Amino acid sequence: ARFGVMYDSTPTAADELAIHNRFTLNIDGVTETDSGIEFFARVRVRGGNTGTGTTSASGVSAPRVGMSINGVTVAVGNITGALEETPGLYDGAVGLTGLGDLNVVAITDQNGGNWDSFSSAGGGVNGAEVLFSTGAFGAHLSYSPVTDRTAVNASYNFGDWTVAAAYQDAGLNTDDKWVLTAGGSFGNFGVGASYGDNDGVAKFRVNGSAAVGSGTRVTAFVADDESATDTLWGLGFTHSLGGAVLAGGVVGDQDGENQADLGVRFSF
Amino acid sequence: ARFGVMYDSTPTAADELAIHNRFTLNIDGVTETDSGIEFFARVRVRGGNTGTGTTSASGVSAPRVGMSINGVTVAVGNITGALEETPGLYDGAVGLTGLGDLNVVAITDQNGGNWDSFSSAGGGVNGAEVLFSTGAFGAHLSYSPVTDRTAVNASYNFGDWTVAAAYQDAGLNTDDKWVLTAGGSFGNFGVGASYGDNDGVAKFRVNGSAAVGSGTRVTAFVADDESATDTLWGLGFTHSLGGAVLAGGVVGDQDGENQADLGVRFSF
Amino acid sequence: ARFGVMYDSTPTAADELAIHNRFTLNIDGVTETDSGIEFFARVRVRGGNTGTGTTSASGVSAPRVGMSINGVTVAVGNITGALEETPGLYDGAVGLTGLGDLNVVAITDQNGGNWDSFSSAGGGVNGAEVLFSTGAFGAHLSYSPVTDRTAVNASYNFGDWTVAAAYQDAGLNTDDKWVLTAGGSFGNFGVGASYGDNDGVAKFRVNGSAAVGSGTRVTAFVADDESATDTLWGLGFTHSLGGAVLAGGVVGDQDGENQADLGVRFSF
Numbered sequence: 001a002r003f004g005v006m007y008d009s010t011p012t013a014a015d016e017l018a019i020h021n022r023f024t025l026n027i028d029g030v031t032e033t034d035s036g037i038e039f040f041a042r043v044r045v046r047g048g049n050t051g052t053g054t055t056s057a058s059g060v061s062a063p064r065v066g067m068s069i070n071g072v073t074v075a076v077g078n079i080t081g082a083l084e085e086t087p088g089l090y091d092g093a094v095g096l097t098g099l100g101d102l103n104v105v106a107i108t109d110q111n112g113g114n115w116d117s118f119s120s121a122g123g124g125v126n127g128a129e130v131l132f133s134t135g136a137f138g139a140h141l142s143y144s145p146v147t148d149r150t151a152v153n154a155s156y157n158f159g160d161w162t163v164a165a166a167y168q169d170a171g172l173n174t175d176d177k178w179v180l181t182a183g184g185s186f187g188n189f190g191v192g193a194s195y196g197d198n199d200g201v202a203k204f205r206v207n208g209s210a211a212v213g214s215g216t217r218v219t220a221f222v223a224d225d226e227s228a229t230d231t232l233w234g235l236g237f238t239h240s241l242g243g244a245v246l247a248g249g250v251v252g253d254q255d256g257e258n259q260a261d262l263g264v265r266f267s268f
Numbered sequence: 269a270r271f272g273v274m275y276d277s278t279p280t281a282a283d284e285l286a287i288h289n290r291f292t293l294n295i296d297g298v299t300e301t302d303s304g305i306e307f308f309a310r311v312r313v314r315g316g317n318t319g320t321g322t323t324s325a326s327g328v329s330a331p332r333v334g335m336s337i338n339g340v341t342v343a344v345g346n347i348t349g350a351l352e353e354t355p356g357l358y359d360g361a362v363g364l365t366g367l368g369d370l371n372v373v374a375i376t377d378q379n380g381g382n383w384d385s386f387s388s389a390g391g392g393v394n395g396a397e398v399l400f401s402t403g404a405f406g407a408h409l410s411y412s413p414v415t416d417r418t419a420v421n422a423s424y425n426f427g428d429w430t431v432a433a434a435y436q437d438a439g440l441n442t443d444d445k446w447v448l449t450a451g452g453s454f455g456n457f458g459v460g461a462s463y464g465d466n467d468g469v470a471k472f473r474v475n476g477s478a479a480v481g482s483g484t485r486v487t488a489f490v491a492d493d494e495s496a497t498d499t500l501w502g503l504g505f506t507h508s509l510g511g512a513v514l515a516g517g518v519v520g521d522q523d524g525e526n527q528a529d530l531g532v533r534f535s536f
Numbered sequence: 537a538r539f540g541v542m543y544d545s546t547p548t549a550a551d552e553l554a555i556h557n558r559f560t561l562n563i564d565g566v567t568e569t570d571s572g573i574e575f576f577a578r579v580r581v582r583g584g585n586t587g588t589g590t591t592s593a594s595g596v597s598a599p600r601v602g603m604s605i606n607g608v609t610v611a612v613g614n615i616t617g618a619l620e621e622t623p624g625l626y627d628g629a630v631g632l633t634g635l636g637d638l639n640v641v642a643i644t645d646q647n648g649g650n651w652d653s654f655s656s657a658g659g660g661v662n663g664a665e666v667l668f669s670t671g672a673f674g675a676h677l678s679y680s681p682v683t684d685r686t687a688v689n690a691s692y693n694f695g696d697w698t699v700a701a702a703y704q705d706a707g708l709n710t711d712d713k714w715v716l717t718a719g720g721s722f723g724n725f726g727v728g729a730s731y732g733d734n735d736g737v738a739k740f741r742v743n744g745s746a747a748v749g750s751g752t753r754v755t756a757f758v759a760d761d762e763s764a765t766d767t768l769w770g771l772g773f774t775h776s777l778g779g780a781v782l783a784g785g786v787v788g789d790q791d792g793e794n795q796a797d798l799g800v801r802f803s804f
């Protein structure tokens with residue numbers, strides 16, 4: 001769960017200051033056969049509201065159901081999606097809420113960010129996916145006949161560094177995209193970079209983070225979206241409360257407006 | 269939970285092949301008084317999607333609330349319904365999903381299959397019901413002022429055999445119906461028969477099953493629905509995975525079209 | 537959970553007699569930091585139906601998320617609301633269901649009863665609130681930018697007696713109101729009184745209860761609503777079943793019509 005305050009400088013924003021809160025509870029059903037196959041099913045209870053608009057109740061997501069054995073997972077229904085799950089895709093995220101995910105190179109001003117992912121309180125895409133991991137290598141293939149999107153990612157981990165690539169082929173051509181990510185850490189520092197081609201629209205991001213003092217980390221990113229007017233940037237911090245996390249951040253968006261947030265997130 | 273693949277040969281079917289998945293979690297609240305009365309309340313979390321249509325989130329059913337003592341149960345709200353709970357009504361079911369419940373003699377091409385039953389993710393019929401069981405005898409009476417349906421069933425069990433009868437009187441005359449069922453087992457075999465009168469439309473079904481090898485059972489039924497063009501039939505199997513069940517089946521429907529499914533179901 | 541039967545003599549009532557049932561399950565996520573701050577999040581699963589209208593499924597409320605330390609609680613989202621939580625506001629309630637809450641002086645025929653409160657299956661008011669308690673003194677301040685209502689209550693407890701006051705300032709003037717309550721007990725008896733000013737419309741209530749025999753309590757109230765035609769009154773009882781409670785009551789409403797209920801409520 002998380003709660004806090006959000007700020008948006010955009011003149012047309014619904015709220016300049018907004019109360020934000022969110023609740024997440026995964027309900028996982030798991031069983032294992034005598035032969036070692038694990039069968040699982042998950043639904044998610046998700047709710048929350050931001051600002052002064054009409055509030056909504058919480059919802060229970062459509063299920064993701066599947067099986068795992070020997071590092072191979074097959075799932076159907078409300079799948080997680082291969083592009084969404086690309087390691088490093090969300091690296092450089094700042095703030096309590098992610099503040100619009102401007103750091104993600106698969107989202108551009110022109111093409112939006114359309115791919116299959118687990119719907120936290122909705123129906124999802126009723127697709128199928130296969131995940132595979134062995135030692136340092138991981139791969140993920142997903143397909144939904146509802147959205148007509150096929151996506152694949154592959155990643156390799158060596159020590160403190162991970163590189164990944166992903167590709168999506170969509171029935172809607174403007175949703176075709178591919179993504180490269182790289183990231184790692186040395187001592188108190190983390191760095192990353194990512195490049196995305198969104199049906200010909202390029203976006204590039206670099207990010208870095210540093211541990212400053214006990215339990216505090218500062219994160220920043222800069223991103224260039226070929227279809228955006230302004231350079232995208234973000235600066236954020238997290239501070240451990242020893243069982244919860246104080247988080248905040250500020251970003252500059254494609255129109256040069258700023259969004260910021262501050263609050264606490266915790267697990268239970 | 270369950271997941272798998274469904275097939276439908278019907279030319280107008282939404283999908284010839286469809287991804288299927290379903291999630292069920294009962295939330296049961298139970299307390300017992302010092303005098304031994306058990307009070308209970310149940311809601312069900314249910315979700316799942318099939319095929320390429322618009323997907324839907326999971327839902328939480330309306331509650332069934334009531335009390336039990338000395339073999340008598342009284343419940344109100346989202347009741348289970350006496351006709352629905354007739355022992356043997358669903359005997360002969362094949363496949364992962366039941367494949368349209370063609371084996372049920374209370375469902376006909378002309379009259380449909382309308383009776384009160386527990387709604388897994390909806391509001392139910394806000395009715396009242398009384399269940400009674402003593403030794404080999406069981407009875408169940410239900411009424412809903414919302415649907416204006418009164419139903420009753422009675423059953424008797426002797427050793428491996430059970431016979432049951434049910435009757436529904438509905439405000440909508442075409443929903444009047446009565447049902448007889450009989451079923452039992454001997455060694456590795458099971459057999460059953462059922463007859464239904466659906467406001468004058470007769471339907472008859474015979475079914476049988478056999479254990480073949482370790483953990484595998486084959487089930488088949490044939491049914492004649494007076495209002496249908498073709499004879500209804502079904503053939504299915506279940507195979508234990510030692511903690512989950514592989515199940516599949518194929519049926520021939522009232523128009524001579526085929527539906528089939530294959531998948532896994534498991535509890536958690 | 538609770539279930540039972542409701543009666544309404546009103547000629548235009550949807551049902552004279554109605555089946556009633558309700559289910560409540562709070563899902564609480566709580567964590568505590570090393571420094572002793574408790575962070576919490578709650579959603580509620582709530583369902584139930586009454587009578588012969590269209591039934592509805594259960595719902596999951598929007599979350600209330602916040603933190604507590606040293607007797608101070610701050611929460612945002614689906615807040616409980618300071619006026620709603622005024623100690624003694626609901627004193628004198630009768631029956632299984634409260635029977636229209638005629639005993640509450642903040643509800644009048646002319647002004648209705650509009651204030652912020654926790655929505656059991658809906659979105660709530662996405663507000664913020666602070667609660668404070670120390671020894672015998674308690675206070676509660678709430679505000680919602682969605683409803684534009686600010687409310688505050690304060691209460692003081694001395695031995696078996698409690699007095700409280702509350703005030704609401706609303707963007708909609710007819711929702712401005714203030715409330716005084718006092719209540720206490722001596723031996724087997726309880727008494728209380730409450731006065732409300734609802735944008736100039738006065739309402740007054742006195743209530744009393746008495747333990748009669750083992751596990752049985754009788755409660756009654758009389759209330760005068762300046763904007764109502766008839767005097768409001770209620771008479772009810774509760775009887776312990778040793779793990780559940782049998783409850784029933786009857787009231788006379790602002791038009792001289794009667795509502796009554798009888799049933800069982802229990803926790804699990």
